[in-house]
Amino acid sequence: MIPFDLEYYVPADVSEAYDWFRKLQEQGKDPVYYSGGTEILTFARLNRVRTGAVIDLKAIPDCRSLQMSGQLLEIGSCVSLSDLCAANPFPLLSLAARGVADQTSRNKITFGGNICGRIIYREAVLPLLLTDSAVVLAGENGMRAVSIHEVFEGRLKLRKGEFLVKTLTDIRFLPLPYYHEKRRKIGHVGYPIVTVAALKKDGKLRMAFSGVCAFPFRSDPMEQVLNDSSIPPHKRIEEAIGRLPGPVLDDIESSAPYRRFLLARTMADAIQSLESR
Amino acid sequence: MTGAAKYANDNPAPGLLHAKLAVSTHAHARILSIDVSEAMRIPGVLAVVTGQDYPVLTGSPLSDRPPLALDKVRYVGEPIALVVAELESIAEMAAYRIQAEYEPLPAVFTTEEALRPGAPVLHERMSEYEKDEEVYPEPGKNIANRTKIRKGNMEEGWSQCRHIVEVHIHMPQSDHASMEVRSSTAEIKPDGKVFLRTASQSPYAVRGAVSQAFRLPLHHVFVHTPLVGGGYGGKAAIQLEFLAYMASRSVGGRRVRITNSREKDMMSSPVHIGLDSTVKLGCTADGRLMAADIEHRYNCGAYADRGPIMSRAGAVDCTGPYRIDNMRCDSLCVYTNHPYCTSFRGFAHSELTFAMERAMDSLAKEAGLDPLEFRFRNAIGPGDTTPTQTLLTRSTVGDLPKCIAKLMSLKNWQGSSSPHKDGPVVKAIGYSCFWKNSSTPLNAGGGASLVFYPDGTVNLQCGAVEIGQGTRTSLTQIAAERLRMDVGLIHISTDIDTEKDPYFWKTVASRSTFLVGNAVLRAADDAIEQLKRLGSLVLQGLPEDLDVGYGRVFLKARPDISIPIARLAEGVALPNGRTVGGGAIIGRGSYTMQNLTPLDPETGRGVPGPEWTVGVQAVEVEYHPIDCTYRLLRAATVIDAGKVINPALARAQVTGGMSMGLGLGSRETFYFDSNGVLLSPQFRSYKLIRYGEQPQYDVEFVETPHLEAPYGLRGIGEHGIIGMPAALANGLSRAAGVELNRLPLTPERIWRTVHDPF
Numbered sequence A: 001m002i003p004f005d006l007e008y009y010v011p012a013d014v015s016e017a018y019d020w021f022r023k024l025q026e027q028g029k030d031p032v033y034y035s036g037g038t039e040i041l042t043f044a045r046l047n048r049v050r051t052g053a054v055i056d057l058k059a060i061p062d063c064r065s066l067q068m069s070g071q072l073l074e075i076g077s078c079v080s081l082s083d084l085c086a087a088n089p090f091p092l093l094s095l096a097a098r099g100v101a102d103q104t105s106r107n108k109i110t111f112g113g114n115i116c117g118r119i120i121y122r123e124a125v126l127p128l129l130l131t132d133s134a135v136v137l138a139g140e141n142g143m144r145a146v147s148i149h150e151v152f153e154g155r156l157k158l159r160k161g162e163f164l165v166k167t168l169t170d171i172r173f174l175p176l177p178y179y180h181e182k183r184r185k186i187g188h189v190g191y192p193i194v195t196v197a198a199l200k201k202d203g204k205l206r207m208a209f210s211g212v213c214a215f216p217f218r219s220d221p222m223e224q225v226l227n228d229s230s231i232p233p234h235k236r237i238e239e240a241i242g243r244l245p246g247p248v249l250d251d252i253e254s255s256a257p258y259r260r261f262l263l264a265r266t267m268a269d270a271i272q273s274l275e276s277r
Numbered sequence B: 001m002t003g004a005a006k007y008a009n010d011n012p013a014p015g016l017l018h019a020k021l022a023v024s025t026h027a028h029a030r031i032l033s034i035d036v037s038e039a040m041r042i043p044g045v046l047a048v049v050t051g052q053d054y055p056v057l058t059g060s061p062l063s064d065r066p067p068l069a070l071d072k073v074r075y076v077g078e079p080i081a082l083v084v085a086e087l088e089s090i091a092e093m094a095a096y097r098i099q100a101e102y103e104p105l106p107a108v109f110t111t112e113e114a115l116r117p118g119a120p121v122l123h124e125r126m127s128e129y130e131k132d133e134e135v136y137p138e139p140g141k142n143i144a145n146r147t148k149i150r151k152g153n154m155e156e157g158w159s160q161c162r163h164i165v166e167v168h169i170h171m172p173q174s175d176h177a178s179m180e181v182r183s184s185t186a187e188i189k190p191d192g193k194v195f196l197r198t199a200s201q202s203p204y205a206v207r208g209a210v211s212q213a214f215r216l217p218l219h220h221v222f223v224h225t226p227l228v229g230g231g232y233g234g235k236a237a238i239q240l241e242f243l244a245y246m247a248s249r250s251v252g253g254r255r256v257r258i259t260n261s262r263e264k265d266m267m268s269s270p271v272h273i274g275l276d277s278t279v280k281l282g283c284t285a286d287g288r289l290m291a292a293d294i295e296h297r298y299n300c301g302a303y304a305d306r307g308p309i310m311s312r313a314g315a316v317d318c319t320g321p322y323r324i325d326n327m328r329c330d331s332l333c334v335y336t337n338h339p340y341c342t343s344f345r346g347f348a349h350s351e352l353t354f355a356m357e358r359a360m361d362s363l364a365k366e367a368g369l370d371p372l373e374f375r376f377r378n379a380i381g382p383g384d385t386t387p388t389q390t391l392l393t394r395s396t397v398g399d400l401p402k403c404i405a406k407l408m409s410l411k412n413w414q415g416s417s418s419p420h421k422d423g424p425v426v427k428a429i430g431y432s433c434f435w436k437n438s439s440t441p442l443n444a445g446g447g448a449s450l451v452f453y454p455d456g457t458v459n460l461q462c463g464a465v466e467i468g469q470g471t472r473t474s475l476t477q478i479a480a481e482r483l484r485m486d487v488g489l490i491h492i493s494t495d496i497d498t499e500k501d502p503y504f505w506k507t508v509a510s511r512s513t514f515l516v517g518n519a520v521l522r523a524a525d526d527a528i529e530q531l532k533r534l535g536s537l538v539l540q541g542l543p544e545d546l547d548v549g550y551g552r553v554f555l556k557a558r559p560d561i562s563i564p565i566a567r568l569a570e571g572v573a574l575p576n577g578r579t580v581g582g583g584a585i586i587g588r589g590s591y592t593m594q595n596l597t598p599l600d601p602e603t604g605r606g607v608p609g610p611e612w613t614v615g616v617q618a619v620e621v622e623y624h625p626i627d628c629t630y631r632l633l634r635a636a637t638v639i640d641a642g643k644v645i646n647p648a649l650a651r652a653q654v655t656g657g658m659s660m661g662l663g664l665g666s667r668e669t670f671y672f673d674s675n676g677v678l679l680s681p682q683f684r685s686y687k688l689i690r691y692g693e694q695p696q697y698d699v700e701f702v703e704t705p706h707l708e709a710p711y712g713l714r715g716i717g718e719h720g721i722i723g724m725p726a727a728l729a730n731g732l733s734r735a736a737g738v739e740l741n742r743l744p745l746t747p748e749r750i751w752r753t754v755h756d757p758f
Helices: A014-026 A038-044 A081-087 A091-098 A111-116 A125-130 A220-226 A233-242 A256-275 B088-096 B111-115 B154-159 B203-213 B240-250 B262-267 B307-316 B349-367 B371-378 B400-409 B471-483 B512-539 B565-570 B647-666 B724-736 B747-755
Strands: A007-009 A032-034 A053-056 A066-069 A072-076 A134-139 A142-147 A163-170 A178-184 A192-201 A204-210 B017-023 B029-035 B045-050 B079-085 B099-104 B143-151 B163-171 B183-188 B194-198 B221-225 B256-259 B274-283 B289-301 B326-335 B420-422 B425-436 B445-452 B458-462 B546-549 B552-555 B562-564 B585-592 B613-624 B629-640 B696-702
Touching (some): A007 A014, A014 A134, A014 A142, A014 A163, A066 A081, A072 A111, A091 A125, A091 A178, A091 A192, A111 A125, A111 A163, A125 A192, A125 A204, A178 A256, A233 A256, A256 B747, B017 B088, B017 B240, B029 B079, B045 B240, B079 B240, B111 B274, B111 B289, B111 B326, B143 B307, B154 B326, B183 B240, B194 B240, B203 B221, B203 B240, B289 B307, B307 B326, B349 B371, B349 B724, B400 B425, B400 B629, B425 B724, B445 B471, B445 B565, B458 B512, B471 B512, B512 B546, B512 B552, B512 B562, B512 B565, B512 B585, B613 B724, B629 B747, B647 B696, B647 B724, B724 B747
Parallel strands (some): A007 A053, A032 A053, B194 B221, B289 B326
Antiparallel strands (some): A066 A072, A178 A192, A192 A204, B017 B079, B274 B289, B445 B458, B445 B585, B546 B552, B552 B562, B613 B629
């Protein structure tokens, strides 16, 4: 039961969505954009999210796109994780998406919602970081496309009222060798203790992580050492873990030492798996 | 599955009001003030109730709990106020606006902290609490009950031991995790009669408790319980019923419902008890158990509820199904500043069994014996005595050796049980035996009536609640068997009404088919007598020359001379103008526990229950040493069911229990922060076994009749759970080569034990 009143808006296009946001903001409704709703609804019933209005983006055609457009794969932010996995245009992304929650929830959780949500894991972003994808954002000045590396620092740095419309991925990345492993506390459903997604491009390993720190990331300093063939693999891993961009999480899913242990093991597995490919 | 079932919360009614709880944010604190003014200002809010409005204490066997906190809070999540509003969302909104001011007190979260000399005391006025049943609280300490067992001669026992081990185990608190959250609705009619609709395993106890707490005449309280969506003991506790009554009273008796959110069901309502235990166990060189010294410290949380009875059960059956002539046990029910506990499937037995069976495996290892062989050699049997010195017979204890032999003969479970490497993994089997008696009051009982209709069908009325276990189906089968009629012609409703259905103590303790089943048999016999008497008037024979079956009353010697029961129910007009039968034919029966005795407070000597159900369980795991993960491959139970009267239901009950037990063993637990705030009150963070993660289940039965029970059957409703945590831990301990004595066994737990065994 949601312990506050909220209004519900369903704009038909990108500019209408932003207009509503601005208007509702002016009315002091503190609006939030709404996609699958799983996070807003579950947090709202615990009084951990409060808003006077939600703006549902699911009717916006741009947010629902799932297509090849020239050299680019375009994925709308409101495509559900289930639909994304079923269409499977980007196998590494499908693996990342399939690891989130359970099937019933994935029917509702959207690609954009997973990336922009408050829950810290945002695992669907890992393949985007590995493939230097672009994100299309809509806001005050209409739409803009920017590299994900420019706007993603643990989470998307959105301007006030801005929202994620879709992502663009160069299709030349899609056939590259990849690796994905999600390690949970126990069982097949749950948050990651460690998720490692990796890709090999031009002989170089790229690796992105979720669950390790309080935010998902891809790290240049870590990749530098991981690709330094002058060091034996286990030393590379040790060195890379020394370069983590933040403290290792320590919570009810896992203690920090066990996380570090699983991280090292999974990285070794990733290196081994991609070495010969 | 049709979705047509109606549960307690599925009954919208015009004018229904809703109540929501404001709860404590402190684990242990004095309440300085509760400000409800802001909540009262919200349009749609009709009333706010606090503990000061109802300064009553509830709970059995120890009345230690106010329905809303009084003066003090003792756990995070404890209800402190109740809001009644037109809409559920408004009630919830208002509950968040209730401001309480606290003076924090030092808290204790583990049994060790609670028992330390000088520990903060949760219940300062324990000596004033009312008691019923056998309970021995220790005022001034955090001990709600201590049960003592003293049997044989300890010195002599230890002197005969060649091998001795001491094992310390920990099993955390966890949740019942029923699909249906708790829900109660109350209405008070202008004449003062109280109508409750509640998801409960104990509607008759609700009636008594509500009448007692609020000083209402018993006959003014009516309880209706529809189909219950899973109980596991959690709905035997009485909590929301008090609150629903108070909510209704606060708005002039209007109908008010209170339904838990999943989070409140986990953090505010009673949960599964925890256990810390020390077991010292010894055997001779050839592996005969000679002595045991056991201390159980059950963590019952902030209030006792059934904790004292559970800790007693933990003492009564503390040895497991093994013959040990010299033993002592102290079993404590310990208060801590955690959510409070109530009965949970197995009633303290999966806990005591985890302790005992870990010790059994450690001792087998120490003595160099095969763990299953060791258990077989020490299996208890007729002529042996239990910890409470009850002399056992074949009828009361069943046949554990036969269960073990049957397990060893099963296709999947033959051959070597030693752990073996299979490539990068280790496969290992863990075993556990179990036994369980019930822990009912001495006078627990129930009734049944059978009403015959003019179309030849029968309506069975009784108070056993349907919680998904299929008891009501089994009871119609028992009636059909005795009446020798088609089970399809015996009707039973899914709901219970305390005003119409004959009394039944509680639907707990795997006792419904025993107590109510016996009542049904007596009701059937009573009906048969009446039918014979009526038949004798029509058929012109003596009642003793008649028999009843197949829908007819007939002459034993000439079955072709008969009269349909339907006609007797309708009324048969004789040529002389008199009518035989008609009106209503009602068979009635009741049954109460027989020959139980209280336990001696110093030695525990006494008869705790009518019979023990015994069995053996095994779990095979595939363990990956490289990262301490594992898969559950197979799990087996061989149980002495006495008599299986519905194989499909029996198998489902045992399998369901096994699944729950593997959940407890592998993942179910509450995580708290350092202030006692529950961090896992949702299925996001509270892990359950999910579909697809289950092993292959094998369930087999041995049938040694219990002579007092209908058709010889034994209780099996809880038993599938009992040995599973232990069998899992034993299997994983063997696979990993370390002693895994703390649950749940997540891969991280194993990893930490492997890397830092101390």
